[in-house]
Amino acid sequence: MGLIYLDNNATTRVAPEVAEAMMPMLGDTYGNPSSLHVAGQAARHAIEEARANVAAMIGAEPREIVFTSGGTEADNLALTGTLSAHAKMRHVVTTAVEHSAVIEPARRLERQGYRVTYVGVDAQGHLDLAALEAALDDDTAIVSVMHANNETGVLFPIERIAERTAARRIPLHVDAVQTAGKLAIDVRRVPISLITLSAHKIHGPKGVGALFIRRGTRIRGQIVGGHQERDVRPGTENVAGIVGFGAAAELAMRFGVDSWAKVAALRDRLEAGILDRCRNASVNGDRSMRIPNTTNISFEALEAEAILIALSEAGVCASSGSACSSGSLEPSHVLKAMGIDDRVAHGAIRFSLSRYTTPPEIDEALVRIPAVIDRLAELAPARV
Numbered sequence: 001m002g003l004i005y006l007d008n009n010a011t012t013r014v015a016p017e018v019a020e021a022m023m024p025m026l027g028d029t030y031g032n033p034s035s036l037h038v039a040g041q042a043a044r045h046a047i048e049e050a051r052a053n054v055a056a057m058i059g060a061e062p063r064e065i066v067f068t069s070g071g072t073e074a075d076n077l078a079l080t081g082t083l084s085a086h087a088k089m090r091h092v093v094t095t096a097v098e099h100s101a102v103i104e105p106a107r108r109l110e111r112q113g114y115r116v117t118y119v120g121v122d123a124q125g126h127l128d129l130a131a132l133e134a135a136l137d138d139d140t141a142i143v144s145v146m147h148a149n150n151e152t153g154v155l156f157p158i159e160r161i162a163e164r165t166a167a168r169r170i171p172l173h174v175d176a177v178q179t180a181g182k183l184a185i186d187v188r189r190v191p192i193s194l195i196t197l198s199a200h201k202i203h204g205p206k207g208v209g210a211l212f213i214r215r216g217t218r219i220r221g222q223i224v225g226g227h228q229e230r231d232v233r234p235g236t237e238n239v240a241g242i243v244g245f246g247a248a249a250e251l252a253m254r255f256g257v258d259s260w261a262k263v264a265a266l267r268d269r270l271e272a273g274i275l276d277r278c279r280n281a282s283v284n285g286d287r288s289m290r291i292p293n294t295t296n297i298s299f300e301a302l303e304a305e306a307i308l309i310a311l312s313e314a315g316v317c318a319s320s321g322s323a324c325s326s327g328s329l330e331p332s333h334v335l336k337a338m339g340i341d342d343r344v345a346h347g348a349i350r351f352s353l354s355r356y357t358t359p360p361e362i363d364e365a366l367v368r369i370p371a372v373i374d375r376l377a378e379l380a381p382a383r384v
Contacts, residue, residue: 001364006270007317008201009150009178009294009352014244015203021247022205025240033237034228043239050246054210057249058176058195059186066211066229067242071177071198074211075101075144077222077233078173078194079109082142084220089141091115095127095156096337099175101196102144103333115139123339125154125285133164140168146175147183151334151350152285153294155179159190166191171217177201177209181252182260182291193217199241203354204248208241255355263353264292270351270362271295277370279377284335284348293354298340299347302376307349310372316365319350 005013025046031039033047048062055062068074079092079102094106096118106116117135120128127145136143143165148155158174165172171193176185180195181202187195195212199205211233213219219232226234275281280300299307304320311318320332331345340348 001315001360003315003317004361004365004368005317006351006353006357006365007319008354008357009153009350010319011200011206012203012354013356014200014205015248015251017251018204018244018247022240022244025243029239033239034226046243047237047239050242050249053246053249053253054197055212057180057185057253058197058212059188060212061215063230064187064212064215066213066232067237067245068209068211068233069207069238070200070209071099071175071196072101072209073233074196074198074209075099075173075175076105077211077219078196079105079142079144080222081219081232082171082173082194082217083109083114084222085218086141089139091117091137091139091141093117093119093132093135093140093143095119095121095132095145097121097125097149097151097334098144098146099150099177102146102175106144121154121337125149125152125334125338126289127156127161129157129160132161136164136168136170140170142171142173144173144175146177147179147185148291148294149285149334150178151332151348152296152338153178153290153352154285155183155289155291158192162191178294179291181249181255182257182293184257187212187214194219199245199248202248202252203356205241205244208238208245210245259355260292263355263357266357266359266362267293267295267351267353269359270353270365271297273362273366274369277366278373281373282344284338284340284344293357294350294352296348296350298344299349299373299376300344301380302347302373304347304349306376307347307372310376311349311369314368314372316368316372319352320348 031043033043051062055065110116119132173194175196177198198209221232228234284296335345
């Protein structure tokens with residue numbers, strides 16, 4: 001067996017059906033979708049079909065979907081676009097464990113004089129819902145929370161949060177990049193104002209995402225120079241990418257959220273096998289309230305970078321919960337917010353599966369991963 005890819009929260013392989021759907025957009029259907037002639041209108045029709053598929057994935061209306069260059073742009077647009085439309089309001093509420101696509105814009109807003117509240121989590125990664133509710137006030141322009149944490153997979157109670165924000169008529173933005181297509185999201189039932197989506201997390205192409213903007217939600221585009229995407233995100237559309245996104249959304253709906261139970265079973269087998277075969281291994285985050293494909297496991301007293309390099313050499317792709325900043329290793333901000341000891345957090349590895357992950361791959365991973373950890377553990381005492 002060759003490469004075992006367990007880094008699907010970072011990106012997924014493009015499904016063959018998606019690549020096939022995209023190819024005509026790179027060939028005969030090359031017109032500019034803003035042109036009135038037949039070639040342009042063929043491209044426009046393809047975009048609108050894709051928009052309908054992406055909308056259907058979350059129960060939205062097609063006109064409520066605005067295409068972007070990816071999840072990061074959609075997150076930024078949700079925050080800055082909402083604040084631009086509510087110029088007198090200067091307060092943002094988010095969480096301490098958001099993706100950098102929300103954390104970094106929030107920090108920039110602070111430097112610009114906005115007040116930002118970062119709501120904390122407990123040791124299992126659960127959001128402090130009471131603290132979030134207490135943070136809301138008459139000056140709050142937007143609440144931005146992720147549906148599931150990208151590192152631990154822990155879920156936030158989006159429905160309960162939406163009830164509280166809706167009661168105060170505060171726009172709620174949800175980063176659903178890791179949950180769309182895996183968990184049921186129905187905006188007809190839950191009063192979410194804005195939702196970030198990304199194609200390459202659901203076996204679509206990189207470089208295309210979307211922002212759901214509920215009808216009636218006030219938001220102002222941050223780019224000028226065109227009238228595409230209802231003036232919210234002007235610029236000639238990435239037709240091939242959008243069509244790929246639509247095909248990926250259709251496949252995700254066909255696979256169905258119930259089918260993810262099989263992926264969760266494989267994840268649980270991988271997790272149990274690692275805990276059984278690797279000394280000082282522990283799971284970070286709640287093991288029940290999480291997305292079905294993700295486990296974050298710490299190997300105490302080891303360094304994540306060394307583990308990842310050794311795993312890659314052994315043919316296993318995974319990700320780290322740590323990041324190297326300015327030449328010094330810093331634990332993940334998510335694990336720090338959870339209060340996890342640095343000695344444990346430094347050795348955190350995220351394994352994330354997809355609907356294409358197979359039982360034989362998990363069996364082989366449970367041979368390769370413990371071998372890597374055992375070898376590094378033998379070397380660890382020699383380190384300074």
